[in-house]
Amino acid sequence: MSRRVLLLLAVACGVAVGNVYFPQAVSPLVAAGLGVPPDSAALVVTATQLGYSLGIFLLVPLGDRLPHRPLIVSLVAVTAVSLLAAGAAPGLPPLVGASVLIGVTTVIAPVIGPMAAGLVAADRRGEVSGTLLAGSIGGMLLARTFAGNVGEWLGWRAPYLVAGALTAVLAVVLAYVVPKSAPATRQRYPSLIIEPLRLLRAEPELRRSCFYQATIFGGFSAVWTTVALLLTGPTYGMGAEAVGWLALVGAATMVCTPIAGRQVDRRGSDPINLVCMIGVIASAAVLIPGVLGGWVGLAALVVGTLLLDVAMQSGMVANLVRVYALRPDARSRLNTAYMTCAYLGGTLGSWAGTRAYTTLGWLGVCGLVGLLGAVALAVHTGLPRPEPSVSADA
Template sequence: MTVSPSADAGPNRRIVAVLAITCGVAVSNIYFVQAISPLIAADLKVAEDSAAAAVTAAQFGYAAGNFLLVPLGDRIPHRTLIVALLGLTGLGLAAAAAAPGLPMLIAASAAVGITTVVAQVIAPMAAGLVTEERRGAVMGVLLSGSIGGILLSRAFGGVLGEWLGWRAPYAVAAALAFLLAAVLAVVLPVTVPATRERYPALLAEPLRLLRAEPELRRSCFYQATVFGGFQAVWTGLALLLTGPGYDLSAPAVGVIALVSAVTMVCMPWAGRQVDRRGSDPVNLAAIAGTLTSAAVLAAGGLGGAAGLAALTAGVLLLDVAMQSGMIANQARIFTLRPDSRSRLNTAYMTCAFLGGSVGSWLGTRAYARVGWAGVCGLVAVLAGLALLRHLPHARRAGR
């Protein structure tokens, strides 16, 4: 486990707040593109589903970064690693802002996705710096920061993109990454690496953990399917709202995202339910909520005020379900091997974002071929797969 000279006291509230902001800013880098993909398509004169490839590239890059870079949190001092990743993210965002065409933008988006995995380095670091009595509270603050970043990123991207063009969100995000790198270089505590294993061994460990831990595999499958549906919805939603059925501007996508701020209020309650009832009942509720959201979202294809209300309610339900499942799954995996939390998190997040990347890609294809009903059907199928995986376990457990 990672230790530091101040591990007994743990980081103070100011540092935790800065870390939560960093998590939110880092996570937002792979989400704000969803709100501006129609603007990218119009400016670069490409099809909307082609412009959406920038979203998919960032998602695949994030999955790769989780696999390739997050294990280094057990090998490199956290301050060094986090500052370096933020600097590289800033460079990737700046390259995206200056991209002359779609191929360069897709390549830069993939690079940003790979390096903006800071939140997944911060969580295991914070878990090792605080006592068990404070761990849940600190993890909750960091998760709230990440959720806030996800929610605000689409509004930020949509509004700023409509006002100043699609390159502006990339430029502002680059400046924020460089600023946070400078701040964290000063305020982060010094930590001692948990292992001196060579890089190839670090990369192999998450795969070994996946083979050795059935509960890790189960948690990964749950999140990959539910998060895949989540990403499919947000990739298709920008196309739906800016299409002929609604004919809204890009900021409308971000405004709808803001209603999911309710999720930040619900997550502490979901965490208490995990503590009180265990992870499995919360997982079941999350899967059921995802299935229900697919039906509610389908009504969004009707258009008009009623359709917009259905989209808003469905997005909120889906977001609460997905994030609740995340808490349940991480609570389960972090109890498996306390001395390997970074590598457990690497395996889990890599699988989750691979699922999200595939969901984003499938969502684009489903929308292009079937329309919004195809996206909602995809969400239902993915949630159904998670339910089929969960029910045999529930019966064996006597629930």
């Protein structure tokens, strides 16, 4: 796999992941535009993440069963149509339904990841996973900034319509870029989607990686679902574009994740996981002054969200490398189990974060993040964890 193809695949991951995250920046605009309470509008974010979890479980295993190029292009094309439908939704229920469909079909990043891992030597998987994740991060950050600014100027529908057009262009590009591949298995679909559950039962290292990412990603989602409510509420009184600019600060993670990948290649996954969990707990403490408002509060939000982003994304690289090393013939199914658990954790985190913010305010969200990080750290330090040997296959 050439460097040019890898970079194009990273861009594709960024566009796809951006479709999951940009609703976080426009949920206050959805509330105002459709005349619904802010916590009801936040259901759009939760619905997209729930759909993403379903898509990972139902569609990502097909990466082991079907050639990658037609699978990826088809998913991207359906995502484009779903985004356009969301932009034309007349009310909240149709928007929530379209958001679920967007999430279900915009799962090309977890399809591309295992494909790319199989195209490089074992000692480059951390680097390649980090590069693809950097692309995903770039899409996530730019999507929030784009959606917040465009939505503030043109209304909440505009980000969906523009994203739909860009995703349609991406489908055409990927039809020529995605490498041709042969299926890794001929399993029938019912047994294919059950296989991730069997792998979860059979592989303790997979279960461990899933637990780590579900808890940490839950805290991450809790913060980014509720920070829009904080910034647009009475404490700060800002517009939706402020969420996008805050998210853009996390661009440093695009540099950190390839570095984390190289460190995983050299040192193994466990030391990186440990540092990242400590970083998540520290981020919860740093975020607390965000409740004060003003420049002090903004500084706390900038530093805290940056630390949280770097810790979560670097930990994901460590977990992915551990997972990909377990069964080279079943990487898509392993990734299905891992990513499904991760995004179910994120969905629950979004829901719990909204409840915590409604009940206890920003301090409740910070407490939730710290608790989730502490639980992950307690499990990590309390259980024996033999590092699996890395397969030498390409």
